[in-house]
Amino acid sequence: DAKTTQPPSMDCAEGRAANLPCNHSTISGNEYVYWYRQIHSQGPQYIIHGLKNNETNEMASLIITEDRKSSTLILPHATLRDTAVYYCIAPAPMDSSYKLIFGSGTRLLVRP
Amino acid sequence: SAVISQKPSRDICQRGTSLTIQCQVDSQVTMMFWYRQQPGQSLTLIATANQGSEATYESGFVIDKFPISRPNLTFSTLTVSNMSPEDSSIYLCSVEDQRMAFGQGTRLTVV
Numbered sequence: 001d002a003k004t005t006q007p008p009s010m011d012c013a014e015g016r017a018a019n020l021p022c023n024h025s026t027i028s029g030n031e032y033v034y035w036y037r038q039i040h041s042q043g044p045q046y047i048i049h050g051l052k053n054n055e056t057n058e059m060a061s062l063i064i065t066e067d068r069k070s071s072t073l074i075l076p077h078a079t080l081r082d083t084a085v086y087y088c089i090a091p092a093p094m095d096s097s098y099k100l101i102f103g104s105g106t107r108l109l110v111r112p
Numbered sequence: 113s114a115v116i117s118q119k120p121s122r123d124i125c126q127r128g129t130s131l132t133i134q135c136q137v138d139s140q141v142t143m144m145f146w147y148r149q150q151p152g153q154s155l156t157l158i159a160t161a162n163q164g165s166e167a168t169y170e171s172g173f174v175i176d177k178f179p180i181s182r183p184n185l186t187f188s189t190l191t192v193s194n195m196s197p198e199d200s201s202i203y204l205c206s207v208e209d210q211r212m213a214f215g216q217g218t219r220l221t222v223v
Contacts, residue, residue, distance in 0.1 A: 036212075043204055043214030044155065046113075087154070097143045097208050102155040 004088045011109040018075040022088030025069040035073045037084040078110045114139050114209035122219040132191045133218045135205035140185035149202040161188050195222045
């Protein structure tokens with residue numbers, strides 16, 4: 001797995017965009033970037049993933065730099081329910097699958 | 113995505129005993145994963161369980177302490193053996209179903 005580096009904590013105001021950065025400078029060409037979050041006392045929840053193109057779904061947008069050494073998860077209009085720990089993971093392929101190795105993540109606090 | 117049920121959701125156990133945690137998936141999956149989350153910490157992968165073969169354990173985890181069964185494509189168990197208070201954690205299973213899905217976890221307290 002490529003090592004990922006995230007700030008330990010961030011905060012943003014409710015209704016504003018939350019931009020969560022992640023550095024993955026050792027990522028290889030076939031490794032995707034995945035984002036998960038864990039709301040207190042729940043199992044991790046998938047948010048989004050991408051390889052090299054920017055991606056958007058109903059939850060978030062993922063911006064990956066052209067050199068793929070970093071990415072940013074964007075929650076366009078953060079709500080109080082988005083308070084969680086966010087994990088950026090670049091899993092290495094494993095046979096026909098892959099495994100997720102979690103780092104420390106970023107603890108996001110959305111303020112009223 | 114796959115729906116995962118874990119049992120029990122929580123338990124309080126005496127030291128020296130063992131607890132078996134069950135993970136049931138509503139669809140057939142090839143790979144199942146078991147994680148541990150110690151209080152205030154991130155998730156740590158314990159092992160990968162592929163149906164029909166021995167589980168593959170991560171560094172620091174051994175089969176004698178965490179035996180795993182994978183009898184079919186929808187079910188797996190993790191046993192925490194000879195428990196000590198240091199085993200107090202949340203244990204989660206996950207499966208690959210287009211993307212990784214996680215159960216809600218089993219909160220274990222060892223006293």
